[in-house]
Amino acid sequence: MNAAELRGVSYVYSKNTPFCKVAVNNIDIAFEEKIVTGIIGHTGSGKSTVSQMLNGLLKPSEGVVLVEDKDIWSEPKKIRNVRFAVGLVFQYPEYQLFEETVYKDIAYGPKNMGLSESEIDERVRMAASLVGITEDMFDKSPFDLSGGWKRRVAIAGVMAMRPKILILDEPAAGLDPRGRDEILSRIVEYRRSTDSTVIMISHSMEDMAVYCEKILVMSDSKPFMYGTPAEVFSKSAELESVGLAVPQVTKLMTELKARGYHVRTDIYTVAQAKAEIARLVKEGAVC
Amino acid sequence: MLKDITLGQYFPGNSFLHRMDPRMKLILCVVYIVLLFVAKGITSFALIVLFTAGIILASGIQFRTIFKSLKPLIFILIFTTILNLFWNAGEDGTVLLKLGRLTIYLEGVIRALLMSLRIILLMAGTTVILMYTTSPISLTDAIEQLFAPLNKIKIPVHTFAMMMTMALRFIPTLLEETQKIINAQKARGADFESGNLIARAKALVPILIPLFISQFRRAEELATAMECRSYRGGEGRTRMTVLHFSSRDYIAVLAVALLFAGILLLNRYLPFYSI
Numbered sequence: 001m002n003a004a005e006l007r008g009v010s011y012v013y014s015k016n017t018p019f020c021k022v023a024v025n026n027i028d029i030a031f032e033e034k035i036v037t038g039i040i041g042h043t044g045s046g047k048s049t050v051s052q053m054l055n056g057l058l059k060p061s062e063g064v065v066l067v068e069d070k071d072i073w074s075e076p077k078k079i080r081n082v083r084f085a086v087g088l089v090f091q092y093p094e095y096q097l098f099e100e101t102v103y104k105d106i107a108y109g110p111k112n113m114g115l116s117e118s119e120i121d122e123r124v125r126m127a128a129s130l131v132g133i134t135e136d137m138f139d140k141s142p143f144d145l146s147g148g149w150k151r152r153v154a155i156a157g158v159m160a161m162r163p164k165i166l167i168l169d170e171p172a173a174g175l176d177p178r179g180r181d182e183i184l185s186r187i188v189e190y191r192r193s194t195d196s197t198v199i200m201i202s203h204s205m206e207d208m209a210v211y212c213e214k215i216l217v218m219s220d221s222k223p224f225m226y227g228t229p230a231e232v233f234s235k236s237a238e239l240e241s242v243g244l245a246v247p248q249v250t251k252l253m254t255e256l257k258a259r260g261y262h263v264r265t266d267i268y269t270v271a272q273a274k275a276e277i278a279r280l281v282k283e284g285a286v287c
Numbered sequence: 288m289l290k291d292i293t294l295g296q297y298f299p300g301n302s303f304l305h306r307m308d309p310r311m312k313l314i315l316c317v318v319y320i321v322l323l324f325v326a327k328g329i330t331s332f333a334l335i336v337l338f339t340a341g342i343i344l345a346s347g348i349q350f351r352t353i354f355k356s357l358k359p360l361i362f363i364l365i366f367t368t369i370l371n372l373f374w375n376a377g378e379d380g381t382v383l384l385k386l387g388r389l390t391i392y393l394e395g396v397i398r399a400l401l402m403s404l405r406i407i408l409l410m411a412g413t414t415v416i417l418m419y420t421t422s423p424i425s426l427t428d429a430i431e432q433l434f435a436p437l438n439k440i441k442i443p444v445h446t447f448a449m450m451m452t453m454a455l456r457f458i459p460t461l462l463e464e465t466q467k468i469i470n471a472q473k474a475r476g477a478d479f480e481s482g483n484l485i486a487r488a489k490a491l492v493p494i495l496i497p498l499f500i501s502q503f504r505r506a507e508e509l510a511t512a513m514e515c516r517s518y519r520g521g522e523g524r525t526r527m528t529v530l531h532f533s534s535r536d537y538i539a540v541l542a543v544a545l546l547f548a549g550i551l552l553l554n555r556y557l558p559f560y561s562i
């Protein structure tokens with residue numbers, strides 16, 4: 001079963017005005033269940049628009065959005081339930097914080113779901129520990145935290161609703177490499193421990209290669225490629241034609257191959273490259 | 288969507304109106320408004336309608352867009368129409384209908400129509416001339432230059448103009464940001480539609496707080512950025528785009544002058560049910 005699916009979906013911003021802009025053009029995409037899917041694409045290719053259609057914030061101009069094989073717009077009055085099932089973390093989510101304390105801010109989502117006090121408490125604690133927020137931070141004001149910690153509070157706020165599908169728009173934008181790795185690995189951890197589906201948007205090929213099981217490449221309002229990281233990154237020429245690049249280690253391996261070394265080129269993480277080069281050295285191909 | 292509000296929105300373009308000097312547009316716009324109140328009879332109003340249709344065509348703005356911008360006027364229009372409909376034309380009025388103590392005269396009907404027309408033209412004409420075809424920045428530029436003489440009596444015209452430019456510049460940004468925060472809170476299950484008045488007002492808190500915080504941050508950043516570039520106000524500043532009148536502006540002056548003359552003549556010799 002697919003976690004979510006778009007069928008023949010188009011989205012037009014500011015329809016019937018001179019500013020009319022087709023952001024998504026007649027696309028069919030299926031997001032597989034219980035994996036981390038990454039969406040990449042150059043800026044303006046429609047990634048954020050797709051993510052907002054998946055949880056019913058934007059209603060497609062044409063086509064249907066299916067979540068767990070159900071058309072989410074079949075009952076427009078119940079669209080809030082879709083938003084609980086499909087959690088969306090916006091780009092720079094730290095700007096949405098508003099409560100006096102970290103705890104209250106994380107509890108905002110679950111409270112809106114109408115859960116009981118004890119259930120809310122349990123979920124807040126779970127979400128907080130998933131992103132690495134300790135109990136002594138619960139009573140701090142979220143505005144006194146650093147940018148990276150604010151981001152974690154905001155992400156925890158959505159995780160606490162325990163969505164079956166968690167969508168994150170550039171969760172690591174603007175963080176240092178360590179903060180980035182930490183947040184991304186915690187997102188993967190969320191998926192594993194709750195057995196849910198994660199879709200994340202990113203510009204970083206390196207991050208995608210490490211954390212995603214499937215990658216969807218978007219270009220000019222349409223899907224351009226879909227497959228495992230190995231499949232996607234083996235087509236570097238095509239990726240470059242739409243203004244994207246393969247991870248740097250993949251480039252390195254391609255270059256080595258071009259210079260006559262017998263290495264695999266379907267390598268896209270540093271760890272794989274390390275093993276491959278070690279093998280090469282051991283076999284004595286390099287002097 | 289918040290962004291679809293068209294009031295005071297600029298449509299980029301390259302038409303005759305777009306390329307006119309904003310100062311001239313501002314002056315002619317004032318003349319146009321005066322004309323609307325000088326006009327008296329059906330004939331002079333017809334002339335203004337023709338003229339307005341002409342400038343709308345010359346601006347390249349779609350009529351549909353203009354009608355949309357008129358929507359907020361609907362209540363004022365209904366109110367005006369009803370009030371004027373029962374206008375008492377006195378002894379020599381033509382009675383159309385008697386409803387008990389109320390009498391509707393033909394003059395009243397015409398008066399109601401012309402009054403509504405005046406409001407519609409006021410809105411349509413000024414938005415096309417000033418709002419839709421003049422970017423807010425060049426509009427404030429024009430205001431600053433037209434009011435420059437006030438500097439002599441120690442009124443900081445430049446400062447006011449700068450404040451206005453900035454306010455105008457950040458309205459779309461503010462709307463966009465509001466929309467973004469609304470969406471983010473909706474994604475967390477915020478509900479703005481149900482509940483009583485108090486519940487709804489409370490639902491706004493999660494939007495207003497992040498919005499205020501980001502606006503204060505923005506204001507501070509903007510001030511720093513301006514100071515970093517040694518901004519010190521209007522004194523001795525030169526301009527990147529120097530405004531000057533061209534033949535286009537003189538043609539426009541001529542057109543408005545002809546309109547003015549036409550209206551005066553029609554008012555005098557062919558008033559036809561004047562109000």
Ligand SMILES: Nc1ncnc2c1ncn2[C@@H]1O[C@H](COP(=O)(O)OP(=O)(O)OP(=O)(O)O)[C@@H](O)[C@H]1O
Nearest residue numbers: 013014021022023042043044045046047048049050
């Ligand atoms: N609120 C809006 N009003 C009008 N046009 C919009 C709006 N939001 C996005 N667009 C346009 O729709 C297109 C797709 O935007 P979208 O935000 O989905 O791109 P994206 O792939 O997320 O880009 P980025 O990587 O920069 O975040 C862009 O061309 C953008 O200009």
Ligand SMILES: [Mg+2]
Nearest residue numbers: 047048091169
């Ligand atoms: Mg985006």
